[in-house]
Amino acid sequence: xxxxxxxxxxxxxxxxxxxxxxxxxxxxxxxxxxxxxxxxxxxxxxxxxxxxxxxxxxxxxxxxxxxxxxxxxxxxxxxxxxxxxxxxxxxxxxxxxxxxxxxxxxxxxxxxxxxxxxxxxxxxxxxxxxxxxxxxxxxxxxxxxxxxxxxxxxxxxxxxxxxxxxxxxxxxxxxxxxxxxxxxxxxxxxxxxxxxxxxxxxxxxxxxxxxxxxxxxxxxxxxxxxxxxxxxxxxxxx
Amino acid sequence: xxxxxxxxxxxxxxxxxxxxxxxxxxxxxxxxxxxxxxxxxxxxxxxxxxxxxxxxxxxxxxxxxxxxxxxxxxxxxxxxxxxxxxxxxxxxxxxxxxxxxxxxxxxxxxxxxxxxxxxxxxxxxxxxxxxxxxxxxxxxxxxxxxxxxxxxxxxxxxxxxxxxxxxxxxxxxxxxxxxxxxxxxxxxxxxxxxxxxxxxxxxxxxxxxxxxxxxxxxxxxxxxxxxxxxxxxxxxxxxxxxxxxxxxxxxxxxxxxxxxxxxxxxxxxxxxxxxxxxxxxxxxxxxxxxxxxxxxxxxxxxxxxxxxxxxxxxxxxxxxxxxxxxxxxxxxxxxxxxxxxxxxxxxxxxxxxxxxxxxxxxxxxxxxxxxxxxxxxxxxxxxxxxxxxxxxxxxxxxxxxxxxxxxxxxxxxxxxxxxxxxxxxxxxxxxxxxxxxxxxxxxxxxxxxxxxxxxxxxxxxxxxxxxxxxxxxxxxxxxxxxxxxxxxxxxxxxxxxxxxxxxxxxxxxxxxx
Numbered sequence: 001x002x003x004x005x006x007x008x009x010x011x012x013x014x015x016x017x018x019x020x021x022x023x024x025x026x027x028x029x030x031x032x033x034x035x036x037x038x039x040x041x042x043x044x045x046x047x048x049x050x051x052x053x054x055x056x057x058x059x060x061x062x063x064x065x066x067x068x069x070x071x072x073x074x075x076x077x078x079x080x081x082x083x084x085x086x087x088x089x090x091x092x093x094x095x096x097x098x099x100x101x102x103x104x105x106x107x108x109x110x111x112x113x114x115x116x117x118x119x120x121x122x123x124x125x126x127x128x129x130x131x132x133x134x135x136x137x138x139x140x141x142x143x144x145x146x147x148x149x150x151x152x153x154x155x156x157x158x159x160x161x162x163x164x165x166x167x168x169x170x171x172x173x174x175x176x177x178x179x180x181x182x183x184x185x186x187x188x189x190x191x192x193x194x195x196x197x198x199x200x201x202x203x204x205x206x207x208x209x210x211x212x213x214x215x216x217x218x219x220x221x222x223x224x225x226x227x228x229x230x231x232x233x234x235x236x237x238x
Numbered sequence: 239x240x241x242x243x244x245x246x247x248x249x250x251x252x253x254x255x256x257x258x259x260x261x262x263x264x265x266x267x268x269x270x271x272x273x274x275x276x277x278x279x280x281x282x283x284x285x286x287x288x289x290x291x292x293x294x295x296x297x298x299x300x301x302x303x304x305x306x307x308x309x310x311x312x313x314x315x316x317x318x319x320x321x322x323x324x325x326x327x328x329x330x331x332x333x334x335x336x337x338x339x340x341x342x343x344x345x346x347x348x349x350x351x352x353x354x355x356x357x358x359x360x361x362x363x364x365x366x367x368x369x370x371x372x373x374x375x376x377x378x379x380x381x382x383x384x385x386x387x388x389x390x391x392x393x394x395x396x397x398x399x400x401x402x403x404x405x406x407x408x409x410x411x412x413x414x415x416x417x418x419x420x421x422x423x424x425x426x427x428x429x430x431x432x433x434x435x436x437x438x439x440x441x442x443x444x445x446x447x448x449x450x451x452x453x454x455x456x457x458x459x460x461x462x463x464x465x466x467x468x469x470x471x472x473x474x475x476x477x478x479x480x481x482x483x484x485x486x487x488x489x490x491x492x493x494x495x496x497x498x499x500x501x502x503x504x505x506x507x508x509x510x511x512x513x514x515x516x517x518x519x520x521x522x523x524x525x526x527x528x529x530x531x532x533x534x535x536x537x538x539x540x541x542x543x544x545x546x547x548x549x550x551x552x553x554x555x556x557x558x559x560x561x562x563x564x565x566x567x568x569x570x571x572x573x574x575x576x577x578x579x580x581x582x583x584x585x586x587x588x589x590x591x592x593x594x595x596x597x598x599x600x601x602x603x604x605x606x607x608x609x610x611x612x613x614x615x616x617x618x619x620x621x622x623x624x625x626x627x628x629x630x631x632x633x634x635x636x637x638x639x640x641x642x643x644x645x646x647x648x649x650x651x652x653x654x655x656x657x658x659x660x661x662x663x664x665x666x667x668x669x670x671x672x673x674x675x676x677x678x679x680x681x682x683x684x685x686x687x688x689x690x691x692x693x694x695x696x697x698x699x700x701x702x703x704x705x706x707x708x709x710x711x712x713x714x715x716x717x718x719x720x721x722x723x724x725x726x727x728x729x730x731x732x733x734x735x736x737x738x739x740x741x742x743x744x745x746x747x748x749x750x751x
Contacts, residue, residue, distance in 0.1 A: 011521035015335045017375045072521065124522070129339040149334055156377060157329070165589040167561040171580050172648065173606035178592040185634055186588050193330035196290050201333070201391065202318045202347040210346040210355055212339070 002176075003163055005079050010159035012076035012120045015127065015152065021220045022063035023125045027134045029221025034122055036228035040235045041115050047103065049238050050110050053231050057114050060121050063220065073120035077113060085109040128152040130213040137211055146203060150194065154187075161186055240264045240287060240399055240431055245301035247286060247455075251635065256282045258456045260301070264448065266398070266429040269422065271442055271463070273435075273476045274452035275667045276639030280435045281326060283452070284401045286310075287433065289317025305399050322397030324405055326638055326665060327586075328384035337363075337371045337379075337387050344395040355394075362393035365420050367413055378523045381585060381661065382409045382547025382694070396428070403435045407664045409547060409694075413733065418445050437667050439477045451476050477668035509572060510656055510688045511535040511558060516567030518553055527553045529712040531567070535690060540682050542699030542720065543692040545709035546733025551692035552585060554709070555660045558690060571656070581654030581687075585661050587645030588634075596620060596636070596644045597629040600651050607652040619651040622677050624670075638665040646674070653685040663695045675701045696735050700724060708732050 017023070022030075040053050061070045085105050092101040132145035165179040165186075198204075245260040256279050264270045272280050285291045287303055289310040303310045310317040325331055334340045341359040350358075363369045368386035371379065379387065389405055402421075406414035422445040425432050436442050449466060451459035451474050459474045516531040528550045535541050543551040556562045557569060559582040571580075584590055593599040600619050604612035620626050623643040628636060633644065642665060649657060657678075663671050679702055681687050693699055699706060699720065706723045708716040710732045716723060723729065729736050 014377050014522045015375055016522040017336060017373075127335060127339070129334050129336070146333075153333065153335055153376065161586075161589055164556075164561055164584055164586075167559060168582050168584050168590040169592055171559070171582050172590075172603045172652065174592050174602075182589050182591045185591070186586065189588065189634070190330050192294065193325065193327065194333060196285075196294055196325070197331045197333055199290065199293060200288060200318055200321075200323045201344040202395070204347075205315065205318060206347060206349045208349050210349055210352055212342045212346045212352065212355060 001079070003166060005076075006159050006162055008072070008076040010156045010163070012073045013124060013152075013159075014156050016066070016069060016124050017127070018064070018066060018125065020063065020065040020125070021217075021223075022060065022065075022121070023127075024217045024220055025063070025224060026216040026218045026221025027126060027131045028138075028215055029218070029225045030122060030126065030216070031131070033221075033224035033228040034119065036225065036232050037118060038115065040228065040232045041111050043232075044111065044235050044238075045107075046238070047107065049235050050107055050114075052234055052238070054110070054114055056228060056231055057118050057121075059224070059227055060118055063224070064121055064125055069121055069124065070117065073117045073124070074113075076120060077116040081109055081112050081116065084112065123152075127213065130216060133211045133213040134215045136209070137215075142204060142209065146198070154190070154194070157190070158183065158187055239266050239304075239306060240270075240433065241302070241304040242287070243302040243304070245283075245286060245303060246299070247282060247291060248298040249282075250296035254455070256297075256455050257286065258454070260457055262448075262450055262457065262460065264431045264433065266431055267425050268447045269425050269432045269434060269445055271434050271436060271446035271449045272452060273437070273439070273449065275475055276665070276670055277637045278452040278475075279455040280452055281403055281637070282455075284323060284325075284403050284433065284435060287317075287399065287401055288321045288323035289314035290323070318395075320398040321401065322392040322395050322399070323401045324389050324392050324403060326403050326407070328381060328388045329586075331388040331391070332376050332384060335376055337368070337374050337376065340376065340387055340391045341394050344391055348395070358394045358396065359390075362390040365393055365424060366390040367417060367420075375522070378520060380548040380552065381664075385409055386547075393424075397430065399431045399433070401433045401435075404437065404665060405434070406436075406441070413546070415441050415735075418442055421445060437477055437665075437671075439471070449476070475669075508537050509534045510537045510539075511690070512568075512570040512572075513554075513558075514568045514570075516554075516557065516564050516569060518550075518557060518562070518564045520553075526712050528557075528564070531712075531714055533707060533714060533717065535688060536705075537572075538682070538686050538688055539705055540678070540689040540703040541691070542703035542706040543690065543709055544694065544696060544699060544706050544723070544732075544734050546694065548711075549709040549733070550712045551694075551709055552660050555582075555658050555690065555692045558656075559658050579652070579655035581649035581652060581657040583642075583645050583649045583657070583659045583662055585664070587638075587641040590645045590648065591633050591641075594632055595630050596625050596633060596647070599633060599644060600648050603648045604651045609652070615651050619647040622650070622680075623647040624673055639667055639670055642666055643670065643674075646677070650677070650681055653681075654687055655685075656688045656690070657681070659689070659691045659693075661693055662691060663693055663698050671695075671698055674698075678702050694734070696724070708734065 037056050044050055044053055088108055089105045094100040128149040132149050136142060136145045161183050162179060165182045166176045169178050242260050242262045245257055246255055247257040248255045274280055292299055292311055293314045305320045308316045332340050334343055341362055342355050345355040345358050363372055366386045366389040368390050371383055371387060418441050424430055434442060446463045449461055449463055450457050453475050513531055513533040516528055517526055518528040519526045543554060545551050557564055591599055593602050601612055601616035604615045609615045620629055623646055625643055625647060628640060678689060682689055703720050706720045707714050715732060724736055
């Protein structure tokens with residue numbers, strides 16, 4: 001089961017290079033809209049509000065032009081969220097079979113699902129180099145922007161290693177937990193080699209780098225931001 | 239220009255010198271070939287020149303490495319301006335998510351104008367044969383494709399000295415040949431000094447100017463390639479021409495020549511693996527990695543999966559091993575208690591290690607598999623792979639080639655019925671390959687093991703396998719006996735080298751010189 005979850009998370013975090021409005025949207029506005037959406041989600045406290053903010057996920061999916069990304073992102077979060085919902089239900093202070101508990105659990109699950117899936121879709125359709133260039137241009141130190149890219153690059157790689165290592169050592173009758181040893185060793189070795197690579201490729205030797213990625217199309221970014229702003233206002237009114 | 243004077247290096251954790259009194263000189267535009275067995279110090283030398291050693295590793299370092307008037311040991315931060323280094327493992331040399339970003343990354347760090355960066359990126363992609371990968375993401379690339387992109391990303395920096403550590407370990411032979419020809423041109427036109435670390439002499443013998451042979455950290459032999467004689471090759475620890483091995487391998491005691499143990503394809507053969515209409519697509523990828531694959535593997539057969547990079551060889555091996563699940567199709571593995579009898583050797587051997595030393599690794603595996611005498615079996619396996627000397631060394635201190643051997647040793651100790659090997663020859667030195675051929679043939683014969691080997695090394699496959707399947711762009715194009723495959727007139731059009739007709743014969747090269 002853990003391998004299945006890891007594999008789904010790996011798939012959901014894998015960068016998807018599609019030529020869609022969501023991939024092309026201005027990266028700054030894209031993440032601004034996500035922040036506004038996050039605020040809306042934390043503020044919403046009723047079923048109507050949840051129904052309203054779920055339209056953001058519909059918009060994001062439509063702009064990604066790919067239902068499969070929605071499906072893959074949902075698979076990655078379904079088990080952890082279901083477990084969370086289950087524990088929230090059985091430990092509910094208002095009783096297991098009460099209406100309040102039902103509403104509380106459903107709204108909790110729905111809010112976390114909407115947030116997690118929207119984040120996953122946004123992240124997997126954004127080229128981190130584009131985001132890093134944008135942030136660097138606006139004053140974020142180079143070391144942070146490059147770390148961002150590397151995290152994106154290495155998370156699916158580590159998850160892939162975990163799966164391959166577990167399968168390889170299971171065939172030799174070792175318990176799956178043993179995979180932690182080679183995976184950690186490989187991750188540390190990789191981290192060292194990646195830093196060697198960054199050094200060889202001259203990262204950090206010059207203060208000014210050339211910005212090679214454009215931030216994206218403004219209009220698509222604005223659509224997302226304005227929509228999330230409207231949602232926030234409506235949530236505040238409701 | 240590179241000039242190395244009295245270079246000595248000892249790792250912080252090591253007792254012996256990894257490099258001993260290295261002296262070498264290469265002029266601009268010259269290509270130096272560095273050969274030597276696994277663990278001889280080739281990669282350490284490369285890292286010293288690239289300025290990586292003093293910056294990243296503790297240890298004792300003395301001597302001079304002068305690159306374009308700068309001693310990189312004193313000023314390692316200057317090294318990147320002049321030296322480009324492409325290491326062994328391509329996966330860790332890609333630090334962005336798309337091919338385009340990767341190739342532009344280095345020049346962007348130099349602060350060059352965007353127009354020049356784009357021009358350099360296009361040139362580098364063209365030279366390294368990776369132009370068709372331009373619009374791909376890194377996650378979609380096979381090992382060989384990653385290697386091409388890693389190379390392109392360094393070439394885009396237009397270094398004065400280029401160090402390539404087995405740049406074609408995962409690249410199919412016809413492309414490797416073209417790549418080396420291009421390299422000769424680049425060295426000449428751009429006056430780039432190139433240091434090439436290689437385990438194969440064919441393809442590089444005709445482009446190199448000087449050859450340096452390393453053993454135990456020392457240059458034991460160096461000569462101009464033009465003056466190289468056949469006896470120099472045979473009497474020094476350097477890769478031998480495959481033509482000289484026919485007698486050697488076949489005459490080894492206990493080794494039966496391949497035709498005697500031959501499995502032939504027939505309707506009545508009982509199969510150990512059956513694959514029907516198999517399709518597989520990597521997540522977020524546009525294309526299928528495997529398309530409608532149908533394959534039957536007879537029991538006790540030795541089957542090679544041949545094909546160029548990205549053809550689906552490793553994917554198919556992983557599906558048979560159960561690591562990835564196909565989207566469509568059926569795979570059946572037959573045999574009683576077979577699950578306990580599958581051995582898998584991954585492309586990255588370190589992923590299979592669970593113990594601190596090689597002995598413990600193999601011994602614990604033997605114990606887990608409930609073998610009668612685990613200690614004996616562990617030593618037997620280590621001995622087979624030439625690892626006794628390294629039995630108590632920390633596994634992470636082993637070179638990549640020795641790690642590969644250890645991974646194979648621990649997969650073999652359980653005498654598996656089905657052994658899956660994913661690119662087992664990558665980073666293995668020449669003697670290591672010859673030993674591996676003998677080991678796999680012995681294992682297959684003694685334990686009646688079915689072998690499935692994914693490799694682009696046609697010679698290696700031809701020395702072991704009875705049958706082979708050619709994979710091309712995710713589809714199986716041909717399945718048959720290895721001899722008939724080698725006779726296929728179109729074999730090279732599938733990106734597969736004919737080891738006896740392709741490349742450059744070292745002997746022919748010497749004769750015609």
